[in-house]
Amino acid sequence: MCGIVGYAGNREALPSIIKALHKLEYRGYDSAGVAILGTELNIFKACGRVSSLENNVPTFNGKIGIGHTRWATHGEPSQINAHPHTDCSRRFAVVHNGVISNYQQLKEELIAEGHRFISDTDTEVIPHLIEKYYGGDLEAAVIKTLNILTGSYAIAVIAQTENKMVVAKNGSPLVIGLGSKENIIASDIPPLLDYTNRVICLDDGELGIITQEAVKIYKNGRLIDKPVSIVDWNTEDVQKGGYEHFMLKEIHEQPKVIRQALLNYNSAAEPIIGSDFMGNKAGKGLLILACGTSYHAGLVAKYVIEDLLDVPVRVELASEVNHRERIIPVANAIAITQSGETADVLISMKKLIDAGCSTLAITNVKGSSAARLANQTLYMQAGPELSVAATKSFIAQLIEMYKLILMQPALSEPLKTQLVSELKLMPGYAQWVLDHEDQIRDCANHISPYSNVFYIGRGINYPIALEGALKIKEISYIHAEGYAAGEIKHGPFSLLQNDTPVVAIVSKDFTYEAMITNIKEIKSRRAPVIAVAQEDDHYIEQLADRVIRVPNMHNLFSPIVNAITLQLLAYYTAKYRGCPIDFPRNLAKSVTVE
């Protein structure tokens, strides 16, 4: 999604802005641009990567500037549609993340008043409105403009005649880093870490005035005091650290992520949400909301909660919930979101909160919108995740859910003790998978020429089949379907022949026999089968064409090792196919529009 940055300080703004834009590349984008306030307002934009902007931009001097990475929504990716946008007199420059829903009507009115538009974007109305309302005071013109905009935005504005940057937010994220004699703003925390770990998260309806010396935040025209948060991420966390891709680095960080999350874990302690939240309050059960990979974490949690706590759980795609006319009443909901900024999740959370529902957010980003919206927040401890494909955040989500569930008083003490000691073995098992990467790389080599692949699983590993398919399709561009193994014969069988490999997750639990039958059925259609199976499963070798081994363990936690295995399978398949792994086409890390 679009990323915005802005700098006001004692250094040259251009290199600071370019560096910050590189740190936002992980969000996904198709063009980039900068505006630097020097003796005049200089704007330069380029299609493609930030490096193309960097290599071609003239040397603009100035200590205040804004920058943008654009993920096209209104108008194709092009230099003209790239931000910053400006007005007729080129006195104002604006970068924007979000969607202005009433832009068409505003544009027609402005054109009738004589304004000339050059782009297809919704954003371009903003500088024209500022131009229209400007009477010598930038913030007054911005406020008047915001009053007539509908939709979502995080914006940064600079003006030729004013030594400051004005920022505002409604629905899209914006954080402000407080440095020493310099201040920087961005859509996310990584660009700030080169300057400071002291940040202010702007809330909806707030406006900030940023200069080299000061950051002032206003709400409804009144100066307010905003809390400053200290971010515990550092610059190494947002570098590749010798790995070829962020995704591989993040996959390899998983044993550490799990270990850290389990450090000092005490299942006897009071859980952040107790049985009244997790329980079957008023017979309405529990709702879990999420999108994409986080949704798959919610599906795993459903199996665990229903099996261990006997509580019915509904897991819903947030993108569906937020478009339902009627919200089915629910007392408590858990929103799972790595970024904490996914628009669909935030909208559905708001709907539920308005309907009287109590919400818990499980998120990776301190001070994110989901964290601020929810009644309670549980922070997963994954550290910054920069590859577009979610890996360590998925595992961190699972661990937080396991921890929460195993703290519930409804579980007997002996079962808790047994499961907690099994859970504590997981860093070692995750490391085992990484230490046996070669077998996965071989299978990736085998899969890479195919155009279609199926992933099947049963029970608690059915969501992992969905996740494995999502991962490979997003980064290797192979068409992949995740299926509940028992459903294959209800339709997809017509597609299975020798050119469609099937990755089968074979759990050593009560689903084993059924899975073996499914594999035999698939083999008789001559589709190649790659089984992901435990070390002690020797029978599987007689059936599958290839076997990827995972360590023997309690089945409840097997989604962790199976998911890591399938992350590596997707990674190496994409690598064999020469794909841009960290920045898959058309995708964005943080999906801040509906």
Ligand code: F6R
């Ligand atoms: C897939 C992926 C996406 C995200 C989804 C939700 O690898 O990363 O499917 O899981 O966009 O994002 P969050 O968790 O930030 O709400």
